[in-house]
Amino acid sequence: MRKRADVFMAFMDEMGDFNIKQEPRTILELLEASYLALDGESILFKARLFCTETLRNGIVSQNGPDKDDISHRLSELPLHWTPPWFAARREISRLEKDNSNSKYSNLFYFAKLNFNIVQAEHQKNLVDIVRWDPNRVGDLPECMRICFEALDNITNGIVLHICEHKGWDDNSALPCLRRAAEMERGDVPSSIQCYMKEEGVTEDVAREHIRNMVHDALTEINNHCLNTKQFSSSMRMLVKCVTNAARVSRFVYQSGDGYGVQDGKTRDLIISCLIEPISLH
Structure with a gap:
């Protein structure tokens, strides 16, 4: 892990700050690489903030052919995700x-x-x-039928376990974040609304909390998939x-x-x- 992060020290000055004087597309590639960060690789998280800010400031000041493309790519999901x-x-x-x-x-x-x-x-x-058609499971070969029945039993078991041990909060229209399924739709409370209700915070604070949760979850997935x-x-x-x-x-x-x-x-x-x-x- 240490060797991975040390590669990016070549882009830093003596004060430990990123100092990259490259064309926007080079900085964009560094930004893409930062999303491969593992837990504890603070240099990559720092690189992500630097590259994002540098590219956004560059979009405002430049009028070159890459302006629209970079602006569009900053609004997209990174390649890794x-x-x-x-x-x-x-x-x-x-x-x-x-x-x-x-x-x-x-x-x-x-x-x-x-x-x-x-x-x-x-x-x-x-x-x-x-x-x-689930009703035609009996027509499947035995090996496939066993797999389907196992998956069906596991799914139903998870649902029953949640209902028995967690239940539903009938005293409030908004379930607590820890008990709510994320379905950000008009007729169902979103995770942001749930956290605002649960902790009594503003929408901005709730959004930042959810962003941090997503960040931590993606980093944990990186720890395994890489x-x-x-x-x-x-x-x-x-x-x-x-x-x-x-x-x-x-x-x-x-x-x-x-x-x-x-x-x-x-x-x-x-x-x-x-x-x-x-x-x-």
Whole structure:
């Protein structure tokens, strides 16, 4: 861990402050790297704050061709916390606008072709999921039936355990944060509202608290997904699934309630990933 963080000391001055006089795109790459921070790597957290502030100040002062692109990327999820397939779609769209990639035109063509082929497979999978009927479990092979029944029993057991030991607070319309499921929609209290109610704090304080919770959770996930040598192959696959589940959660709620409000930006992004193929011309 120490060696990982020491690499970034090359960008710091004698006072321990970041002092980078590079083009904006170089600073942007350093910002992306900072999201790989593990617990205790304070240098990377410091780099993230420096790069974000530097790029935002640069957007205000510059009028170059990179201004709009950098502004857009600062508003997006970092690459490390973007669902991999959407990240591929996003990068292809970005490269299409960059005229400097003409010498890689053949490779770029195959990248788009590969995306469309895999997208078609995903569409077939979606059809199979939509057609799934729980009442036909008995028709499955025994090995699949055992897996389904085990998963169903575990899920139901978790629900029953929560209901028995936690219950619901009938004395208040807002459940405590520790007992509330996060569903930031118009008809359900959000985690921010729950914390405001529970602790009696302002919205700004509650938002900062939730941001810190997200930060801590993502750092904890990094501790596992970037140190998988200690796990068996099956456990590494589980860690990968959990990491991608966290990525999808952030993706769905990044621009508001992408689940409850299904006509917004999140819907358009999902369509671009799963429905609309990339033009090859």
